[in-house]
Amino acid sequence: MHTNQKCAKTARLTSERTEMELVRILFTAAAVLTGCFFFRLYGLAWINSARLARKLRKQGVRGPPPSLWSGNTSEMHRIQAEAKKRQQQPATILAHDYTSTLFPYFEQWRRRYGSLYMYSTGSRHHLYINDPELVKEMNLLVTLSLGKPTYVTRTLTSMLGNGILRSNGQLWALHRKIIAPEFYMDKVKGMMEIMLQSTQPLLQKWADTVDAQGGLMADIMVDEDLRSLTGDVIARACFGSSYQKGREIFSKLRSLQKVLSSQQGILFSGVPSFRFLMKKKQKEAMRLESEIEGLIWETVKERREKWSETNEKDLLQSILEGAMNDDSHLNADASKKFIVDNCKNIYFAGHESTAVAASWCLMLLALHPEWQDRVRKELSEVCVNGTPDSNSLLQTKEVTLVIQEAMRLYPPGAFVSREVLEETQIGHIVVPKGVYLWTLIPTLHRDVDIWGPDANEFKPERFANGVSKACKVPQAYVPFGLGPRLCLGRNFAMVQMKVLLSLIISKFRFSLSPAYQHSPAYRMIVEPEHGVQIVIHKI
Numbered sequence: 001m002h003t004n005q006k007c008a009k010t011a012r013l014t015s016e017r018t019e020m021e022l023v024r025i026l027f028t029a030a031a032v033l034t035g036c037f038f039f040r041l042y043g044l045a046w047i048n049s050a051r052l053a054r055k056l057r058k059q060g061v062r063g064p065p066p067s068l069w070s071g072n073t074s075e076m077h078r079i080q081a082e083a084k085k086r087q088q089q090p091a092t093i094l095a096h097d098y099t100s101t102l103f104p105y106f107e108q109w110r111r112r113y114g115s116l117y118m119y120s121t122g123s124r125h126h127l128y129i130n131d132p133e134l135v136k137e138m139n140l141l142v143t144l145s146l147g148k149p150t151y152v153t154r155t156l157t158s159m160l161g162n163g164i165l166r167s168n169g170q171l172w173a174l175h176r177k178i179i180a181p182e183f184y185m186d187k188v189k190g191m192m193e194i195m196l197q198s199t200q201p202l203l204q205k206w207a208d209t210v211d212a213q214g215g216l217m218a219d220i221m222v223d224e225d226l227r228s229l230t231g232d233v234i235a236r237a238c239f240g241s242s243y244q245k246g247r248e249i250f251s252k253l254r255s256l257q258k259v260l261s262s263q264q265g266i267l268f269s270g271v272p273s274f275r276f277l278m279k280k281k282q283k284e285a286m287r288l289e290s291e292i293e294g295l296i297w298e299t300v301k302e303r304r305e306k307w308s309e310t311n312e313k314d315l316l317q318s319i320l321e322g323a324m325n326d327d328s329h330l331n332a333d334a335s336k337k338f339i340v341d342n343c344k345n346i347y348f349a350g351h352e353s354t355a356v357a358a359s360w361c362l363m364l365l366a367l368h369p370e371w372q373d374r375v376r377k378e379l380s381e382v383c384v385n386g387t388p389d390s391n392s393l394l395q396t397k398e399v400t401l402v403i404q405e406a407m408r409l410y411p412p413g414a415f416v417s418r419e420v421l422e423e424t425q426i427g428h429i430v431v432p433k434g435v436y437l438w439t440l441i442p443t444l445h446r447d448v449d450i451w452g453p454d455a456n457e458f459k460p461e462r463f464a465n466g467v468s469k470a471c472k473v474p475q476a477y478v479p480f481g482l483g484p485r486l487c488l489g490r491n492f493a494m495v496q497m498k499v500l501l502s503l504i505i506s507k508f509r510f511s512l513s514p515a516y517q518h519s520p521a522y523r524m525i526v527e528p529e530h531g532v533q534i535v536i537h538k539i
């Protein structure tokens with residue numbers, strides 16, 4: 001009996017030990033697997049980032065020392081927080097340089113390491129290129145090896161699909177080949193009537209506001225009016241006779257943009273109880289996406305049915321023909337996606353940036369009434385009865401100088417960003433595959449070595465003899481980006497701003513409102529945080 005009990009106890013102990021051993025083995029295996037998983041996820045990326053750093057260091061590129069896992073991320077957060085604390089007061093307008101408040105770590109590192117340096121965000125390795133000669137080399141490179149950074153554009157998938165703004169390689173080249181001819185200068189000249197017509201309601205609205213405020217002057221916020229104008233112009237240029245449907249599509253795209261940016265706000269707030277809100281926003285975004293797609297597709301079908309009757313050749317028609325063309329090699333689904341995505345891309349690329357650039361132009365013109373006078377004088381000389389039309393506007397020069405100078409000091413697009421898809425030689429540097437390149441446009445545009453000691457001043461006359469005479473390295477003037485991915489709509493944007501500003505200046509005198517707060521803010525583009533408020537007088 002005693003022996004039996006002993007045996008049973010031993011057996012129980014052995015079985016417990018075996019179970020414990022098994023649990024220990026399972027636990028160790030799980031820990032090893034988790035370790036492997038995280039190593040695959042972060043470790044390999046980290047090793048890769050360190051390898052890229054080594055390759056660049058060998059070529060003499062320096063940069064802030066990174067920490068083991070997060071690279072320079074915590075330093076970036078610290079510098080950003082310190083800059084925010086310092087920026088309690090609204091900026092004074094005369095000091096146009098906002099780069100050290102909006103992009104403080106880039107500025108601090110530039111002062112320490114010069115205009116070419118590297119930094120890391122943990123698993124990603126970046127190269128800051130603001131050296132004018134290297135920017136010039138990048139500008140001249142014709143290659144598919146530099147694309148849009150996929151980790152940045154991934155967050156914009158629902159807004160942009162796989163259209164021209166997001167795609168890389170051969171697919172991008174196809175988009176560009178089809179869309180680019182629609183924005184050649186002779187085509188854009190043909191769109192001037194649309195631009196002139198679309199500006200009339202804005203002029204009327206501002207004149208009515210002056211009347212409503214006593215007939216002498218009115219204090220107005222320009223930004224929303226400019227946004228709705230540029231949206232209207234793009235809708236007409238894109239959709240021609242289907243313009244009403246175009247407006248509906250664009251108004252839904254604007255709602256989608258708002259939903260997506262509010263989604264990001266919730267995400268960054270980090271409050272878990274807001275998850276239900278996220279879900280609601282996601283549903284709303286999906287609903288809008290499918291409505292937009294449906295509307296664009298309906299328009300395309302109507303077009304196809306009337307294909308032979310109309311000789312209409314607007315942007316939509318060209319995208320449509322391009323996608324259906326035999327040598328585009330797109331199947332039915334792919335061509336549908338091609339059309340829908342590019343309509344969205346043109347809208348997003350085209351209307352916000354032009355509106356913001358026009359806001360900055362008005363702010364600077366309000367500060368410099370002498371330039372309003374110069375533009376007005378030229379208009380009165382060139383235009384019949386002083387009323388600008390498409391022929392006379394093409395001969396005017398003064399307003400172009402103002403736009404060029406405003407785009408130098410306040411370029412809406414702050415960065416040129418690239419992912420190095422294949423090892424690429426840029427000047428004396430061989431940049432390995434996997435590095436992300438960043439060029440900070442406003443810093444280049446204020447570089448005293450390029451522009452001279454008055455780089456921070458508003459002096460449109462510097463462009464009187466062209467960009468090449470305005471600065472030492474003309475390829476470093478890049479308000480519309482550079483190289484093969486240079487903005488497709490630059491002619492369109494320049495002509496539209498020229499039309500808009502000329503018409504406004506011919507009808508109104510204006511100055512900055514006392515309520516205007518100067519605070520450039522970076523929200524994908526650099527825009528006036530509190531809008532541009534001006535006091536207008538009818539002429």
Ligand code: HEM
Pocket residue numbers: 164165176234345346349350351353354357411412413415416417479480481482483484485486487488489490492493
């Ligand atoms: C003042 C107004 C505008 C500014 C400041 C601006 C600026 C830019 C910049 C900086 C880029 C990136 C270039 C690069 O990465 O090198 C870009 C790309 C682009 N922009 Fe604009 N843009 C403006 C207006 C427009 C308009 C009106 C349209 C069309 C109607 C347009 C269509 C595009 C497209 C399609 C791209 C992508 C080109 C590609 O990746 O191949 N933009 N723009």
